[in-house]
Amino acid sequence: MSKTILKMENITKEFPGVKALDNVNFEVSEGEIHALVGENGAGKSTLMKVLSGVHPYGTYSGKIFYEGQESTFQTINDSEREGIVIIHQELALIPELTVAENIFLGNEQTKNRFIDWRKTNSKAKDLLNRVGLKANVDDLISHIGVGQQQLVEIAKALSKDVKLLILDEPTSALNETESDNLLKLLKEFKEQGITSIVISHKLKEVLAVADNITILRDGQTIETLANDNITENRIIKGMVGRDLSDLYPDRSNDIGDVKFEVIDWTLGHPTIAEKDIISNANINIKSGEVVGIAGLMGAGRTELMMSIFGRSYGKYISGKIKINGKEVKISNVSEAIANGLGYVSEDRKEYGLILEDSIKKNISLANLTELQDKFTINSYKETQIGEEYKSKLNIKAPTIEQKAKNLSGGNQQKVVLGKWIFTNPDVLILDEPTRGIDVGAKNEIYKLINDIAAQGKSVLIVSSELPELLGICDRIYTLSSGKITGEFPIEEAEQEKLMTYMTSDGGM
Known part of the structure; x- marks a missing residue:
């Protein structure tokens, strides 16, 4: 029988007007990967903040036992000294510092009261090798991708001799390949004896990596399930208190004429001269239609959306926008709103x-x-x-x-x-509308999108999740390296086909 490394008993935490945790019980075995799931607001992150000392002892009721001893952490430094390290959903890296400097920030490698840069860089290289990050220790954080930054955070945790690693939505901003690599890394840590707690809304990933799954709902512990032939629907039922068999609700399509068109849209890089981010993009949306944009991270999805919405990003080079067949001038956000556009950013x-x-x-x-x-x-x-x-x-x-x-x-x-x-708005642009959101809230947002389309309005959606686009769209464009590479009615759109065009160099 595995040894218990963590036991949290009857944890209750209140904020003004809200009981975030209500007698929560949570137990983790040494060396396991334990998933913590629940709807947004269920109390997952709050529970981990209680554990790590972000919410200090005395601000909550209940007891925490770590490695058999009662813990009364007053600060996050207290928990880190005991080998508990939390990586929050919003990464806590300093863009202007190097990879090595970020790894040892607050844990500087010194010699005679001065930073020992040789030791710092040498240890940083070892840690990068351990997490499989192919980057230089002197690269600035601002010059590496989000997936690489996530690995820097993990390397930073390993530098603190981590025993219990807590990851809050670790793959929410990663593409599929980066996510797979991170999950493999967690399995490697398990083999090395490191215990991990993973908070995630991506239930496929939870089932792929977790040994046990604890479900919270409305600040209370619902159940802990062993990952033994359980299904996503079984977990969802625990999370929302009901079956959610139709995640993507049906709607009756009443699609009209073309309402919104982007014609030969070309966008330059905001700081690098003669570099185009978007090249001759053409898209259109009809009234009552939901249209998706599928592309890998870095393809130019958000840049395209922001530039359409009042030229909010990049250097406009050429292209037209037509609404109901008439060309309109949209050169700033006020003009975008005045012409019936709305934009929900990926970074809320x-x-x-x-x-x-x-x-x-x-x-x-x-x-x-x-x-x-x-x-x-x-x-x-x-x-x-x-x-x-x-x-x-x-x-x-x-x-x-x-x-x-x-x-x-x-x-x-x-x-x-x-x-x-x-x-x-007549045209609503949604950029990653369900990123970091639980399945119950996703279902509510999908129903809302259906309601908007039913009013004859047009919806344009960017999403990293192909099943989401396939589940809610009438038509999907693919984007690769700033070019529209394909256009598919939903009946012809398949995940493999979309991925082929998302990685294509050619444009339409």
Whole structure:
């Protein structure tokens, strides 16, 4: 029988107006990979923050036993000294520092009170080899990809003699190949005796790597399942409290004429002269249609969307936009909104929300003219709108005055969607609308997309998950190296075919 490395008993944690954890019990065996799953807001990240000392002893009730001893961590440094290292979903690297400097930040390799750069670089090389990262120790973090940055975070954890590694949504920003490599690495760590706790919404990955799976729902422990012939649907039932057999809801297609066209769109790099990010792209969307953009990371998906939405990225070189057959001028965000466009960014915290503002103020932000009362904002109407969208989108929060920063990722995403739906757009661009979101919230967002399309509006979706595009779109374009390489009605779109065109060098 495996030795227990971690036992958390009756953990309760409250925030103002919210009980985030309610008598949670969680147990992990030494050397296993243990998955922690649940809907957004279930309490997964909060539980790990309690464990690691981010929420210090005394701010919660219950007991934590680590390696047989009761733990009373006051800071994250306390837990790291005991070999517990947490890697958060938002990577904590400094872009302007090198790989080696980031690995040993706060854990500097010194000699006679000065940094020993030879020792630093030598140890960093060993750690990079251990995690399989093909990068130079003197590369700046800003010059390497997100997948490589994730490996730097893991190398940083290994430098602290990690015994218990906690990864919060480690593959949310990675492509399929990078995700597979990370999962293989976790299995290698298991063979080396390192215990891992993985928080993930990607249930296929959970089933591929985890020994045991603990499900949280509404801040409570529901059950722990051994990964023995269980299915995604079995896990989903525990997460949402019901069967979710139709993740991608059916809808009746009532597709009309072409509403929105992008013609011969070419976009230059914002800083590198004569480098095109997008080359002669042509796409169109009809009223009532949901169209997907499939491409690997780095293909130019987000850059294309941002440039369409008021030239928010890059250097415009050429191309036209037509709405209902007429060419329109859209050279800034205000003109994009005025012409009926809405854009939900892939980075909700950077571009989608003002985190210090309330749900109410975030929802009203893109359409303040609708709430204008002479020279001021009609606060009564703003409150009405906030309550309406909180209810309509099932935003889980005690009140609409809750700050956006205190919401779970899925609820933050619903606020961003609410903000743009309130502008009543004719064309809604969704860039990775379900990234880092649980299956229950995904299902709600898919139903919302169907509702928008049913109103005769057009929806353009970028997603890294091909099953998602295949499940909700009427038509899919493929993008590779800044070029549109294919266009497929959903009846002809297959995952293998899409991947072939996503890696093609040729354009349409």
